[in-house]
Amino acid sequence: MPRKTAGMTNRTNQMITAQGLTKTFRSKGQTVEAVRSVDLSVDAGELVAFLGPNGAGKSTTLRMLTTLLPPTAGEAIVAGCDIRTDPAGVRRRIGYVGQGNSGGHTQRVRDELHAQGAFYGMGRRETRARAAELIESLELDQVANRTVQSLSGGQKRRLDIALGLIHRPELLFLDEPSTGLDPHSRANLWEHIVDLRRATGTTIFLTTHYLDEADQLAERVMVMDHGAVIADDTAGSLKNSLAGDRVTLTFETPSDAATAAARIGGEVDGVDARVVAVTAPGGDRALPRYIRSLSDAGLEAVAATHRQPTLDDVFLALTGRSLREEAAAAASAEPALAG
Amino acid sequence: MNTISPASTAVAAENDRPAASARPTGFVRDTAAVFVRESRPLVRDPFSVMFSLVQPLVFLGLFGPLLVGAAGGDVAGTLQWFVPGILVMVALFGTASTGANLLFEMQTGSHERTLVAPLSRSALLVGRALKEVVPLTIQGTIVVLVAVPFGFSLDAAGLIAGLAVLAVFGIGFGALSYTLALACRNRDWMFWMVHQTLLFPLMILSGMLLPLEDGPAWMQVAAAVNPLSYLVGAERALLAGDFGAAAVVGGIIAAAATCAIGVVVGVRAMRRAR
Numbered sequence: 161m162p163r164k165t166a167g168m169t170n171r172t173n174q175m176i177t178a179q180g181l182t183k184t185f186r187s188k189g190q191t192v193e194a195v196r197s198v199d200l201s202v203d204a205g206e207l208v209a210f211l212g213p214n215g216a217g218k219s220t221t222l223r224m225l226t227t228l229l230p231p232t233a234g235e236a237i238v239a240g241c242d243i244r245t246d247p248a249g250v251r252r253r254i255g256y257v258g259q260g261n262s263g264g265h266t267q268r269v270r271d272e273l274h275a276q277g278a279f280y281g282m283g284r285r286e287t288r289a290r291a292a293e294l295i296e297s298l299e300l301d302q303v304a305n306r307t308v309q310s311l312s313g314g315q316k317r318r319l320d321i322a323l324g325l326i327h328r329p330e331l332l333f334l335d336e337p338s339t340g341l342d343p344h345s346r347a348n349l350w351e352h353i354v355d356l357r358r359a360t361g362t363t364i365f366l367t368t369h370y371l372d373e374a375d376q377l378a379e380r381v382m383v384m385d386h387g388a389v390i391a392d393d394t395a396g397s398l399k400n401s402l403a404g405d406r407v408t409l410t411f412e413t414p415s416d417a418a419t420a421a422a423r424i425g426g427e428v429d430g431v432d433a434r435v436v437a438v439t440a441p442g443g444d445r446a447l448p449r450y451i452r453s454l455s456d457a458g459l460e461a462v463a464a465t466h467r468q469p470t471l472d473d474v475f476l477a478l479t480g481r482s483l484r485e486e487a488a489a490a491a492s493a494e495p496a497l498a499g
Numbered sequence: 500m501n502t503i504s505p506a507s508t509a510v511a512a513e514n515d516r517p518a519a520s521a522r523p524t525g526f527v528r529d530t531a532a533v534f535v536r537e538s539r540p541l542v543r544d545p546f547s548v549m550f551s552l553v554q555p556l557v558f559l560g561l562f563g564p565l566l567v568g569a570a571g572g573d574v575a576g577t578l579q580w581f582v583p584g585i586l587v588m589v590a591l592f593g594t595a596s597t598g599a600n601l602l603f604e605m606q607t608g609s610h611e612r613t614l615v616a617p618l619s620r621s622a623l624l625v626g627r628a629l630k631e632v633v634p635l636t637i638q639g640t641i642v643v644l645v646a647v648p649f650g651f652s653l654d655a656a657g658l659i660a661g662l663a664v665l666a667v668f669g670i671g672f673g674a675l676s677y678t679l680a681l682a683c684r685n686r687d688w689m690f691w692m693v694h695q696t697l698l699f700p701l702m703i704l705s706g707m708l709l710p711l712e713d714g715p716a717w718m719q720v721a722a723a724v725n726p727l728s729y730l731v732g733a734e735r736a737l738l739a740g741d742f743g744a745a746a747v748v749g750g751i752i753a754a755a756a757t758c759a760i761g762v763v764v765g766v767r768a769m770r771r772a773r
Contacts, residue, residue, distance in 0.1 A: 226615055229773060251617040258615075260608025266540040266547075275536035279616040281528070307540075323612060 180234035209378030217387040218367040255329035263308035280327035314345030334366035403469030410463040533626025575650035583734035584707035594673040598680030631673035654740035668754035671761030729753035
């Protein structure tokens with residue numbers, strides 16, 4: 161398993177460590193390996209995104225770390241407690257926002273927050289104060305006395321976050337927090353999450369299949385596919401080391417294109433008629449360099465494009481598949497619970 | 500990452516936030532927390548108890564007159580016989596469908612949220628089942644009060660004792676409904692199929708609506724193994740103020756057995772819940 165981040169062994173302030181975490185299910189007489197020997201390490205204060213297509217094993221991993229599912233094999237220490245021997249300790253210390261909406265349909269927003277405080281053993285006064293604080297900071301004031309069923313999707317999701325935060329957990333798990341929200345609500349939700357990070361330093365571990373979210377918001381991205389972590393680094397490093405900048409050069413004739421491709425050499429991805437596609441090392445300096453060197457050889461490009469790599473390119477480089485296409489296909493299908 | 504070392508000391512030392520773990524998690528406190536949450540919608544919207552009252556009141560209003568007719572016009576006597584049966588119907592129908600709430604919460608995410616909270620699994624079941632007592636008591640009282648102007652003679656002590664026995668039964672039957680929900684998971688149709696298949700036979704074979712004495716022998720055998728028969732008998736005796744009747748003992752045993760079985764089976768199912 162390629163692990164891109166070095167030096168993860170001797171950190172003392174780890175919020176999550178897992179080794180060989182494995183989950184197999186029996187389904188229709190067959191054994192399905194949902195999660196295959198996953199190793200994880202998350203420092204206190206980090207914001208880590210778990211990126212991968214539906215069914216990659218992200219949620220199953222999350223459900224094991226949050227004690228909802230017992231692992232078939234492997235071990236994990238979450239917020240200082242062993243998920244096998246001290247699940248109650250884990251539950252007290254973590255906040256969890258699952259894929260579904262966690263507010264009860266017929267419950268009022270404020271009542272649910274009060275109930276949640278009682279679930280975490282908080283006193284009445286402390287719960288009320290904390291609920292009021294969360295209602296204000298997550299902009300639920302207008303709907304605090306309304307039932308959950310009357311809320312919009314974005315409001316329900318903000319309530320979910322508030323419920324996950326009632327006991328001021330040191331570690332917050334978010335399972336696809338923004339899936340199903342419109343772009344405005346998504347941006348709004350993220351603002352709240354980022355504010356929370358800034359104000360409290362809470363460690364956040366989230367799953368997403370939105371590439372842009374993982375790219376822009378997470379300090380570290382773990383890419384998961386077929387139940388295994390296949391890459392683990394900052395978005396920037398992943399893009400630089402695995403994808404490289406994309407350059408296309410268009411020539412007058414296909415034969416010019418072929419000559420140019422031969423001259424550029426190993427960096428060429430392919431030639432399509434008059435267009436040469438190149439994965440260029442060295443970022444945006446590559447394009448002028450190619451044009452200069454080809455011009456010296458008498459080859460003039462008639463058009464050129466340059467595109468910075470995305471996490472989709474990273475996923476493509478790692479798996480040969482496009483995450484964007486899989487996400488689009490999955491969006492039209494039923495959301496997979498074991499994803 | 501070669502070794503896994505619990506970072507508890509490091510994490511705990513620098514964490515000066517109010518730790519929820521400072522208070523011990525107790526079964527009683529957890530049960531109370533779940534009970535309060537489950538009861539809140541009822542407090543906020545008291546008229547919601549009317550929902551499961553509609554059917555018993557329809558039976559009282561539309562079936563009652565037929566019974567009166569069959570009894571040669573003896574309204575008071577018929578009500579004295581019929582109202583206790585309707586009380587059992589309230590307990591049966593009200594608690595049998597309560598699992599549907601859990602089923603819904605399992606399909607949204609509320610149930611998962613409670614599973615991740617540091618709550619005792621037993622408390623999750625018991626707190627919910629105990630809540631059944633609240634609507635049941637309110638509904639039972641309403642049914643009796645509705646019948647009084649038509650000639651039903653009310654024995655207050657008998658009513659309290661009758662409601663207490665029904666409450667014990669309701670906790671057990673509610674727990675069984677939650678168990679069914681946990682077993683059905685996302686298959687609503689299965690929940691409702693079992694619900695519908697069991698409910699009407701249980702009701703008819705309890706002698707709640709019509710006396711079974713004149714029915715065929717097999718029906719009487721079925722009634723003899725139906726705990727609701729004993730409950731109906733006990734309610735008839737208690738609401739008439741006849742505390743010493745043998746039927747009362749039978750009803751208490753039937754209610755207690757339903758409660759014990761329901762809670763044991765329900766707690767087991769909740770402990771296995773994912």
